[in-house]
Amino acid sequence: MSIIMPHIDALTTYALGEQPPEGVQSVKLNQNESPYPPAPSVLQALRDMNEEELRRYPDAACSELRETLSAHLKVDKEQLFCGNGSSEIISLIFKVFIGPGGSIAVTDPTFGLYHTVAASFQAGCKAIPTRDDFTVDVDVLLASGAKAIVLVNPNAPTGLLLSSSEVERLVSGFAGLVVIDEAYIDFAEPGASSQPLLAKYTNLLILRTFSKAYALCGARVGYCMADRALITALEKGRDIYNVNSISRKLAIAAIRDEAYVKDTIVQTNRSREKFILSLRELGFEVLPSQTNFVLCAPPIKEGLDAKQMEKRLAAAHIFVRHFDQPRLRGMLRISIGTESDMKRLLAELVHILA
Numbered sequence: 001m002s003i004i005m006p007h008i009d010a011l012t013t014y015a016l017g018e019q020p021p022e023g024v025q026s027v028k029l030n031q032n033e034s035p036y037p038p039a040p041s042v043l044q045a046l047r048d049m050n051e052e053e054l055r056r057y058p059d060a061a062c063s064e065l066r067e068t069l070s071a072h073l074k075v076d077k078e079q080l081f082c083g084n085g086s087s088e089i090i091s092l093i094f095k096v097f098i099g100p101g102g103s104i105a106v107t108d109p110t111f112g113l114y115h116t117v118a119a120s121f122q123a124g125c126k127a128i129p130t131r132d133d134f135t136v137d138v139d140v141l142l143a144s145g146a147k148a149i150v151l152v153n154p155n156a157p158t159g160l161l162l163s164s165s166e167v168e169r170l171v172s173g174f175a176g177l178v179v180i181d182e183a184y185i186d187f188a189e190p191g192a193s194s195q196p197l198l199a200k201y202t203n204l205l206i207l208r209t210f211s212k213a214y215a216l217c218g219a220r221v222g223y224c225m226a227d228r229a230l231i232t233a234l235e236k237g238r239d240i241y242n243v244n245s246i247s248r249k250l251a252i253a254a255i256r257d258e259a260y261v262k263d264t265i266v267q268t269n270r271s272r273e274k275f276i277l278s279l280r281e282l283g284f285e286v287l288p289s290q291t292n293f294v295l296c297a298p299p300i301k302e303g304l305d306a307k308q309m310e311k312r313l314a315a316a317h318i319f320v321r322h323f324d325q326p327r328l329r330g331m332l333r334i335s336i337g338t339e340s341d342m343k344r345l346l347a348e349l350v351h352i353l354a
């Protein structure tokens with residue numbers, strides 16, 4: 001008899017973008033990380049950590065971070081839950097709301113972690129195709145028969161945003177849990193967030209992260225907003241000290257320096273729009289994006305498909321992402337880096353296509 005649970009044994013490790021070798025000046029555009037450092041006040045908070053804060057257990061209720069978020073978001077503290085990255089909250093959603101034998105519906109394509117985590121909890125994950133142009137069809141999602149619906153909005157890896165009215169149609173038309181993963185919402189147009197719907201619907205859970213716009217992937221802090229009853233359930237299911245003392249401080253400092261984050265978002269969106277125009281000039285098809293990445297299809301060229309282009313770029317120490325999935329095979333997902341990152345990438349693309 002095997003020691004390992006069969007459903008765990010059967011899992012394949014979650015596929016990440018290639019990690020560049022150390023000691024080489026590479027351009028890393030394959031994990032949607034921010035190319036800018038966190039706010040100076042965040043780095044200061046890190047330096048200010050004291051002996052006692054490391055020696056003592058942190059406050060189990062995570063009060064200070066929740067209060068800071070509450071004031072910043074204008075959401076009741078009792079409607080906020082913090083996690084070790086939003087990935088931890090994704091796991092907790094399965095533990096607390098779905099369970100073995102339950103299932104969720106996600107769009108195809110979407111963030112791959114939902115499939116992996118579902119399998120690790122012996123739950124199903126139904127991939128509901130988006131339309132040919134990758135837009136989300138709310139009616140097919142509603143008809144999936146799953147216990148919960150997860151919508152990444154704006155979606156990854158497409159970058160497309162579903163309108164608030166369509167999101168409301170989804171939430172109001174479904175009796176079960178609807179999770180809206182807003183990992184990239186900071187880069188989207190004003191009014192894009194589903195947050196206003198929280199006041200009306202008790203089956204809505206909105207996920208956010210400090211990893212993307214706040215440049216804190218390494219700190220691992222995420223949070224969610226939902227009706228109090230859902231938050232209480234998550235509290236019951238979590239580890240006692242799920243967010244460490246250091247990361248809490250960094251997240252609080254990041255929230256307090258809102259102006260800095262706003263600047264980096266404006267810069268990223270400006271670089272994105274410029275980059276999209278340049279790609280189109282090179283013959284790429286590019287989806288409009290409301291995120292810090294773009295999904296694009298390189299011009300058809302004999303002996304040079306998207307996967308080969310990913311390889312050619314990696315050889316030049318530029319890392320972008322190709323997904324070996326039917327809908328995405330001819331495409332690349334490229335994170336928006338600094339202006340100089342994008343210049344270097346464009347120069348290499350011109351070279352490869354010549």
Ligand SMILES: *Cc1c(COP(=O)(O)O)cnc(C)c1O
Nearest residue numbers: 085086087111152183209211222
């Ligand atoms: C990056 C990402 C996350 C995970 O974020 P962490 O907070 O770093 O765990 C969640 N959802 C989507 C769609 C993402 O792209």
